[in-house]
Amino acid sequence: MSASEDQADVARVLAGEIAAFEGIVRRWQGPLINLAYRFCRDRGRAEEMAQEAFLRAYRGLPKWRGESAFSTWLFALATNLYRSELRRIPAGAMALDEIAEPRDPRAIDGGLEELDRDRAVRRAVDTLPAKYREALICFYFQEMDVPTAAAGLGIAEGTLKARLFRGRKMLESKLPSLLDARESHPYACPKETA
Amino acid sequence: MxxxxxxxxxxxxxxxxxxxxxxxxxxxxxxxxxxxxAPIPFPPIPFPWKRALPGLMASVALAVGLIVRWVSSGAHGNASVGSATAALPAGNLFAMLPHEQIAASTLLALEWSALALLVSFAAAWFSMKIATVRE
Structure with a gap:
């Protein structure tokens, strides 16, 4: 995705050519919907939230001064919206998409146990307190890039690292049997030695 | 795991x-x-001619009357002004003042009234001109 394309489209939209916003929507619809899906685990709601994020981006375009990358600005705006939406109406036990999840090839190879385990981990993430869940979602969505995830959440990198550490620790306490063989990890809990 | x-x-x-x-x-x-x-253009506000016309006509008549009176009083001198002020009702405060003083103060009031009316007309005309240009 080209930053110059974004800049050009933004300039055209600000000049009054509203149709140029379509280019921005086409380029960013996938990432924004997928980020929303990670927050709410509901496809329909994810699209609604992404649409609202695009609308807010359209309204806020004059405020983007190009100091940060357009993608950073857009993700920060979307993340902020998704967080407040989820606090307003929590995702709850919306496991419909979990049930209708695309078939994992591992299930065919007899990896059903692994698939169930993965689902259990994701469900455990959904039950975490909001600030830890959001930290984990943004961190992993941004390919474990701490600065980008912190910018998206509008928090300091140190705060994000602390939340990641705490979030993982809570996950481990929720899934003790699954996490019996821990290895060293930058945000992992230290092994408890007897 | x-x-x-x-x-x-x-x-x-x-x-x-x-x-x-x-x-x-x-x-x-x-x-x-x-x-x-998108900004919605303001609909033009029609000037309330029906309501304003009687007042305007009365003001114009008064202004013309005052000017005519002022001019005529200037032409005829203090004598005519004195006769005009003599027609004031008895018991009026003016009656307690000397005729010359009454005439001078009346004339001054008339002059200021006429000037105020002229300024008002000029201001109204100027405002309407500006509003017309902006449309």
Whole structure:
């Protein structure tokens, strides 16, 4: 995705050519919907939230001064919206998409146990307190890039690292049997030695 | 499951493909937003001629009358002014003042009234001209 394309489209939209916003929507619809899906685990709601994020981006375009990358600005705006939406109406036990999840090839190879385990981990993430869940979602969505995830959440990198550490620790306490063989990890809990 | 497995599970992207109408839906909402936020031109406010006309005509008549009276009083001198002020009703405060003083103060009041009316007309004309140019 080209930053110059974004800049050009933004300039055209600000000049009054509203149709140029379509280019921005086409380029960013996938990432924004997928980020929303990670927050709410509901496809329909994810699209609604992404649409609202695009609308807010359209309204806020004059405020983007190009100091940060357009993608950073857009993700920060979307993340902020998704967080407040989820606090307003929590995702709850919306496991419909979990049930209708695309078939994992591992299930065919007899990896059903692994698939169930993965689902259990994701469900455990959904039950975490909001600030830890959001930290984990943004961190992993941004390919474990701490600065980008912190910018998206509008928090300091140190705060994000602390939340990641705490979030993982809570996950481990929720899934003790699954996490019996821990290895060293930058945000992992230290092994408890007897 | 170790920490790396946990990373893998959390990192794993369950890619959601946007529905086919998503872009169109967003653009429709954006177009609505754009049309809603476009500035609506103010409808021209018609000047209330019907209500203003009697007042304007009365003001013009008064101004003309005052000017005529002022001019005529200037032409005829203090004598005529004195006769005009003599017609004031008895018991009026003016009656307690000397005739010359009454005439002078009346004349001064008339002059100021005429000037005020002229300034008012000029201000109204100027305001209307500005409003017409902006339309």
């Amino acid at each position: 170790n920490d790396r497995d946990l990373d893998r599970v959390l990192r794993e992207r369950e890619e959601i493909v946007p529905s086919s109408g998503f872009v169109a839906s967003v653009m429709e909402a954006v177009q609505q937003e754009a049309s809603a936020s």
